[in-house]
Amino acid sequence: MIIRAQKTELQRAIRTVMSAIPGKTTMDILTCILIDATVDQIKFTATDTELGIETVVSGEIDERGLICIDAKLFSDIVSKLPSSEVTITTDSNLQIRITCENTELRIVGKDGTEFASLPSIDRENPVVMSQFALREMIEQTIFSIAVNDANKLMTGALLETNENEIRMVCLDGHRIAIRRMKLDEVVPTFKVIIPGKTLSDLQKIMSGEEEDKVHIYFTKNEVLFDLEGTIVVSRLIEGTYFRIDQMLSNDFDTKITVRKADLAASVSRAMLFTSESEKRPLVVSIADRDMNLKINSPARGSMSDDIQITKDGKDLMIGFNPKFVADALNVIRDDEITIYFLNSKSPCFIRDEQQSYVYLILPVNFVA
Amino acid sequence: MIIRAQKTELQRAIRTVMSAIPGKTTMDILTCILIDATVDQIKFTATDTELGIETVVSGEIDERGLICIDAKLFSDIVSKLPSSEVTITTDSNLQIRITCENTELRIVGKDGTEFASLPSIDRENPVVMSQFALREMIEQTIFSIAVNDANKLMTGALLETNENEIRMVCLDGHRIAIRRMKLDEVVPTFKVIIPGKTLSDLQKIMSGEEEDKVHIYFTKNEVLFDLEGTIVVSRLIEGTYFRIDQMLSNDFDTKITVRKADLAASVSRAMLFTSESEKRPLVVSIADRDMNLKINSPARGSMSDDIQITKDGKDLMIGFNPKFVADALNVIRDDEITIYFLNSKSPCFIRDEQQSYVYLILPVNFVA
Known part of the structure; x- marks a missing residue:
């Protein structure tokens, strides 16, 4: 096999298939990228048997063939090459020669025919x-x-x-x-x-x-x-x-609207006072115009924050794992968010009006 | 003690003294930052007994005092505060209250008088x-x-x-x-x-x-x-x-000038073929206008690079640990560097004409 491609294109292709390379495996062949130039296109493939990724590489095929090449070593080598055209040549002994400008590297590959091909899937009704x-x-x-x-x-x-x-x-x-x-x-x-x-x-x-x-x-x-x-x-x-749908509900007794940044900042401070080994609830007290957030760790200390809100419905006191609130806030794009509560034992819902997103979070017990 | 300072200034001061906090220690007090506001300035100090760092913090002292505060927790808390003025208040029970806008955090400190002060040093003839x-x-x-x-x-x-x-x-x-x-x-x-x-x-x-x-x-x-x-x-x-000086020498039999970037790129590729567990020499062959660099690992593969140089003196073949060459090249600012050799058993010198820098590297044995 003799193929040629630009270094940057090789890097892109390696990076693309690399995430299918398993971190740990007893099957050596799975730590390899398959370079397949047996037909008209150069293709790189990697698989961990659950998941396979294949990408087409822009380049020239001077001589058809296929080879398996250790993914990590190949990636390291390509990243150290000059930004120029790279030629990859293999012989019948699975010797791989990689040349680029005045550098020449030789490594040993594995038989490409041992590589399990990706399952073929009918491409209908996408x-x-x-x-x-x-x-x-x-x-x-x-x-x-x-x-x-x-x-x-x-x-x-x-x-x-x-x-x-x-x-x-x-x-x-x-x-x-x-x-x-x-x-x-x-x-x-x-x-x-x-x-x-x-x-x-x-x-x-x-x-x-x-x-x-x-x-x-x-x-x-x-x-x-x-x-x-x-x-x-x-x-x-x-x-x-x-x-799922029977776990969702549009009923609420308390509804609040709050600036996401205010709530996110407070929750991220609260997380300083809870840990895997010492789980502490974030206690949220909702009143008319503001919400108080409290957390208390005997080992580390305590926090008490006040945040402005607008509220419909009843006052409420409810406890949460602050990480679950932080995770949801972290991915919501809106500047203002609305949260719906029923009571201190029922899940709260963070959702927009169209319900394009819904985050349900179960409350946790707390001692007032 | 009651002090006030901007969040950003506290962050700067914490970051400054933080590197004196030992990673591991059995002495709890050493994991703390001392906040000293007993005189007219606020000072933060940290020490690992070998090394001490002290920095003056811009801020106001409303009530004098001193306290030790867990460095990691203090750092985490300050980083999560709003970008605003922070007030730190302590009481006689070593309770610390940190307030900023609508947030209030409480943690427990340690007695500031237990903190070993930095040695006082005469400031003469700097x-x-x-x-x-x-x-x-x-x-x-x-x-x-x-x-x-x-x-x-x-x-x-x-x-x-x-x-x-x-x-x-x-x-x-x-x-x-x-x-x-x-x-x-x-x-x-x-x-x-x-x-x-x-x-x-x-x-x-x-x-x-x-x-x-x-x-x-x-x-x-x-x-x-x-x-x-x-x-x-x-x-x-x-x-x-x-x-040192008796290890240095200005004698040479071979002198080469090379573009630093070319040599650095080649050496960094060579390092792919050597490791702690399998040390391999980089073999350098110097001829009239070019230098060949070779490395060969039975387990991983091999490299052969040709680099343009200008040479004075004899041809030479010499082996190096590529990491030592890479480390020196990594900190030299010049685009062109000059290397002086005596023979394959003697150290090489990378140095500029004024000898503002000199890097001596011992060669290693190799099999040609």
């Missing part, structure tokens, strides 16, 4: 949306998935369509994050659970541009995201997702 | 230089000190004056780094060994401005750096430093 929108959707929900996989379903995000609407849902047993968006057209109805890791990898490699599109295709067990030049294929999580 | 120059001097030598303290002397830097000249020397048994500078006037002669940690802390808190001065004062066992508002006091390392 859901089309902007990469920007899908990125937002992931960013604004993924923080609510469960970190440990005691319940496998909670480690994924529900993605479902209905007519011309798509929504993503993440939950971890203490909170739910929901993000809804309109699509340009009516799409087929589906409801799948995508692994959290797939979505966070996707988030990293999608562009932030409104005009760049992603085409999403589904089979029973897999999902394929086509980013124009790069595809991400992932297994789905099997099972029936939680019935 | 060496005066710009903070910028001292920072350069440290940066351009400190990488050559020994990391482990098998030989205590090697963990410090020699600082010595002679007439109107000052020089800093660091060495670790494999290399020597020397940086000389002219002073504005003739100063008293001294020769001291300053702990590496003191110098790297100093480097962090000095300004990068030519016009900001540092006054340096010496006693037998201590050195004081006065940065106008902030002082750093450190113990010196006892002992007689190595006799």
Whole structure:
């Protein structure tokens, strides 16, 4: 195999597929990038068996072939090359020669035919949306998935369509994050659970541009995201997702509107007085024009903040894990937010009027 | 005690003294910052017993007093406050109240009188230089000190004056780094060994401005750096430093001039093929107009680079630890550098004509 490509293009392609390389594995071949130049295009592929990423590399094929190359070493080498055209040559002994201007590096590759190819997926009936929108959707929900996989379903995000609407849902047993968006057209109805890791990898490699599109295709067990030049294929999580809609409610006895920046600053101070080893509740007291936030740690100290609000309905005292409030505020773009409460035992809802986002947070007990 | 200061000024002062807080210690009081408002100025002090840093804080004293406050917690709290005036109030029970706009935080302090004060040092016959120059001097030598303290002397830097000249020397048994500078006037002669940690802390808190001065004062066992508002006091390392000058030589049989960027790029690639666990020499072959650099790791692969040079004297083949070459190139500001060699068993010298910098690097054995 002999191929040529610019250093910057190689770097882009390596960075793109790199997130599919597993951190730890006993299978050596999975730590490699497959360079496939057997047909008319150069393609880089990496996979961790759950998730595969493939990207087309702009460059020239002088001699067809394929090779597997250690991803970390390849990435390090390319990053140290001059900004110029790079030639990669392999021989039948899996020796790889990388040349660029006056430097020549030799490393040993692995047999490209040993690399498991990505599953082929029928490309029919795509859901089309902007990469920007899908990125937002992931960013604004993924923080609510469960970190440990005691319940496998909670480690994924529900993605479902209905007519011309798509929504993503993440939950971890203490909170739910929901993000809804309109699509340009009516799409087929589906409801799948995508692994959290797939979505966070996707988030990293999608562009932030409104005009760049992603085409999403589904089979029973897999999902394929086509980013124009790069595809991400992932297994789905099997099972029936939680019935979200019966956990949601539009009833409230207290409704407050507050400047997001004020609340976020106070909550982030409160987090100084709670930790994994010493969990302390943030106690929120809502009165007519202001809200008091208190937290008290015997070991570290205490905080008491007053924040201006506008309020409809009853006064209320309720406790929260401040991290859950901080996480939601962190991804909301609005300057003013509205929070709905029923009572001190029921979840609160942070949501906008159109319910394009809904963050449900369960309260915690506290001693007044 | 009641004091008031702007958040940004508190942050500056905390950041300044913070590097004297030891990472690990069994003495609780050392993890604290002393706030001293017993006289007319607010001062923050931190010390790890080897090194002490004290800085004057712009602010108002409404009631005199002193308190010790956990440095990490204080730093975290201040960073989360609104950008506004902060009031710090203490009572006789060592309770500390920090208020700023509508937030109030309470933490518990420690008795300020338990804090060991910095040694007082006679301020006579200072060496005066710009903070910028001292920072350069440290940066351009400190990488050559020994990391482990098998030989205590090697963990410090020699600082010595002679007439109107000052020089800093660091060495670790494999290399020597020397940086000389002219002073504005003739100063008293001294020769001291300053702990590496003191110098790297100093480097962090000095300004990068030519016009900001540092006054340096010496006693037998201590050195004081006065940065106008902030002082750093450190113990010196006892002992007689190595006799450097007899290790230096101006003889050479081969002299080359090379573009620093070319050599640095090649050496940084070479470092991909050597590691702590598998040390490999960089083999340099010098011919008339070019220099070849080769490195070969059985486990990872090999590199061969050709670089244009101009050469005086004999051809030469010599081996180096590429990291030592990379470290020196990394701090040299010149675009072109000159390297002097005697033979493959003798050290090479990277130096400019005025010898304002000299980097001596010992060669390593290699198999041609």
